[in-house]
Amino acid sequence: MLIIRKLLIDEYNELFDNQGMKYIEYPGDYSRVRKFAVDILKECPEEFLEDNLLEQQLSELIKNGIKHGNKKDSSKKIKIWYDFRNRARFIVEDEGEGFRELERWNSFYRKRQEALHNNDFDAFLELASYRGPGSDEDDGGNSLIAALEYWNGGMIYNKGRNKIGVQRWFQGGSRK
């Protein structure tokens, strides 16, 4: 079955409702991306961590904000709202100009999924990583692909495309 997901923009989506969420902000320090994620997850129920998957996915959001949003400008902040009641929820906002390549990315993702669906592995290998005007050779080019799979409770951009809201539900939830 061919499944094609999309990055979506919805300024007023409930995923941007930060009432009751905790808040922290960090400088745009690329060398501390993973440390920031680990620090936030110190408050997270252990059953949400799943072999460090949550840390990895949160790190990707922070990395994208610091690298692609703030262009590694340490004077620009990354703002993070988080909530671990019953599920993991984050809102991550950077001070950049927003993800201008969103439509281009959606088009790339459609072609990638079609190649896989058609068992065209040569095309799929070529399309395995996204490459756009803002990419450099060190970009993995696949963080958003995994993110769309991982954030099973939604993943939404704001109108300015510099803020993302995500949510993941877990089997059994949590009472914390």
Place this chain on the structure above:
Amino acid sequence: MEIKEKMIPSKSVYLIEVKGELDLYGAPDFRKRVIDRINNTSNKVLFDLSGMTYIDSSGVGAFIKILQELKKAGGDHRVIHLQGGPRQVFRLSNIISLIKESENKSSAADSLGGQQC
């Protein structure tokens, strides 16, 4: 992250053991090093990932680039012991279908060594 590498001369296979965390900080060097070996040492590469505890999109991207270079070089690869969190990340990134897995080192080396690359 630590990388151990050696040739399996009888098979002309280049063995790479990845240990620790292949993340945004270590992935660029990993990618460059392996591609250099593909172009200058052997285009038959065996990845032992039994010691890899963490991978992120940069690490997955490094593997994709390496597979693209291998294809250009007419080479091939095998992966052994892709497990735990790293396996989940490959699955989420939807590139498991590009990975040729073998059960163990000897069967992987045999399947690579029997090919004319």
